[in-house]
Amino acid sequence: MFDVRRVREDFPILKNGFIYLDSAASSLTPEQVLQAELDYYRNFRANIHRGLYKPSIQASEAFDDAREKLARFINASKDEIVFTKSTTEGINLVANALDWKQGDSVETTLFEHHSNLLPWLRLSKRGVKVNIREDYSSFSKSSKLIAVGHASNVLGSVAPVERIAREKGDSLLLVDAAQSAPHFSLDVKKLGCDFLVFSAHKMLGPTGIGVLYIKRDAQKTVNSPFLGGGTIRAVTAEDYELTHFPESWEAGTPNIAGAIGFGAAVDYLKKLGMGNVHAHSKKLAEKAAKELREINCVTVYGEKEFNGIVSFNVKSMPAHDVAAMLDESARICVRSGHHCAMPLMKKLGCNGTARASFYVYNTEEEVEKLASAVKDVVQLA
Ligand SMILES: Cc1ncc(COP(=O)(O)O)c(C=O)c1O
Structure with a gap:
């Protein structure tokens, strides 16, 4: 049985209180x-x-x-x-x-x-x-x-x-x-x-x-x-x-x-079981994509979220500004920019995106906090 509360206890760094949504760049490390x-x-x-x-x-x-x-x-x-x-x-x-x-x-x-x-x-x-x-x-x-x-x-x-x-x-x-x-x-x-x-x-x-x-x-x-x-x-x-x-x-x-x-x-x-690992990150990414899509002025890229990744933009606000505001206002760590994929950015018609990525230690509450913090960003955009 996959128990995210139990998993989080293995990651002492999470006690620092930030919400880490950048595992696609580099994950956290368990004890x-x-x-x-x-x-x-x-x-x-x-x-x-x-x-x-x-x-x-x-x-x-x-x-x-x-x-x-x-x-x-x-x-x-x-x-x-x-x-x-x-x-x-x-x-x-x-x-x-x-x-x-x-x-x-x-x-x-x-x-x-x-x-x-x-x-x-x-x-x-x-x-x-x-x-x-x-x-x-x-x-x-x-x-x-x-x-x-x-x-x-x-x-x-x-x-x-x-x-x-x-x-x-x-x-x-x-x-x-x-x-x-x-x-x-x-x-x-x-x-x-x-x-x-x-x-x-x-x-x-x-x-x-x-x-x-x-x-x-x-x-x-x-x-x-x-x-x-x-x-x-x-x-x-x-x-x-x-x-x-x-x-x-x-x-x-x-x-x-x-x-x-x-x-x-x-x-x-x-x-943990790779099946559980995949199911957990996928569930969180799907929830995040759904909640972000419901926010006016937010564009979510990609149709399906298979491996825990959700890329998005807020109006025409630069992705780096979105990421900095999420960090500042809610201690949420997301990646922003072209993600070392400039030809793909061109195809998507943007210079960059904000990217939230989920892994074994993330929770549904963190997804809700992300959606709520993005709503606040939209107000300022
Ligand atoms: C799809 C893909 N390929 C290659 C890399 C490069 O990985 P590394 O920096 O570990 O060499 C990354 C890193 O983000 C990636 O996402």
């Missing part, structure tokens, strides 16, 4: 994740995979265990999981690691976060064709890569990834799951993707750690982006032999505490 990281720093702080003494062995086991948890979270194998810094880094790694040739093409959409757009746009300077689709219906079957966001960080809508995978032909498929991994039970086998990326900090975990899933079959299409400590089997003064995947992709000392914290975050989410 269990903080404790997992502290435990590492306090009790077995050492580097991994190198030391033959107890703290190093314990740290290595905790790090490997985190990789296993992340693999299970998306129904992958642990040798398909690379720890990265973030979703953005994961996408850039793929963009840099594929062997692009003059005339290759990459397909993406207008709905993307800049992190899933700019790495591809840059390739156009190297003779790669970049096709930006306005919907999900007509991807080429022979592009080198199709790169789609699973859930929009502006509209909360969900892309038909499984269908795209069925129709993709020879193209590789990359899924930006930054906004879906926090809300859905993901299964890379069902999704049918070759690459999938997401960040811990949007799903109760620490900042500075993310996951890049690379399907075993796709691993031969990419070259290790960085080389150094931990990536080799043997080195001579003249040459080297790389070790196996994923270690061959994780040069240098990784974010050990971050990985352990990420493992604790997915433990926490799984304990």
Whole structure:
């Protein structure tokens, strides 16, 4: 049984009294994740995979265990999981690691976060064709890569990834799951993707750690982006032999505490149940969208609120002013601006929106407070 009052007790930061409606930018962190990281720093702080003494062995086991948890979270194998810094880094790694040739093409959409757009746009300077689709219906079957966001960080809508995978032909498929991994039970086998990326900090975990899933079959299409400590089997003064995947992709000392914290975050989410997590954020976003739509002069973007996100504007008031007033008058934290999705803003016909995003610790009362505070903003607009 999902009990939001009980969940809130795990987030000491909420005692500060603000209403946090910006989890799509970065979520809050529960005590269990903080404790997992502290435990590492306090009790077995050492580097991994190198030391033959107890703290190093314990740290290595905790790090490997985190990789296993992340693999299970998306129904992958642990040798398909690379720890990265973030979703953005994961996408850039793929963009840099594929062997692009003059005339290759990459397909993406207008709905993307800049992190899933700019790495591809840059390739156009190297003779790669970049096709930006306005919907999900007509991807080429022979592009080198199709790169789609699973859930929009502006509209909360969900892309038909499984269908795209069925129709993709020879193209590789990359899924930006930054906004879906926090809300859905993901299964890379069902999704049918070759690459999938997401960040811990949007799903109760620490900042500075993310996951890049690379399907075993796709691993031969990419070259290790960085080389150094931990990536080799043997080195001579003249040459080297790389070790196996994923270690061959994780040069240098990784974010050990971050990985352990990420493992604790997915433990926490799984304990709540991803079905409950999704249902809760969806219920709050639907309530928010309904209440905001009833306010005169408020525009709500998007038709359905699948993953806890509601974007809106108040008359022609700049979104930043709306956000600042909500903070000032009611201690409500919402994001404002173009949300790193300028092409989508252009399509929506605005410069930016205010965006409320909901997660496991938010309540119906908070939605009501948001609606009431927006009514006050409308009076002043
Ligand atoms: C859909 C989407 N993709 C990518 C990103 C980038 O994530 P990160 O900043 O963790 O790299 C975000 C962040 O808001 C996002 O919403």
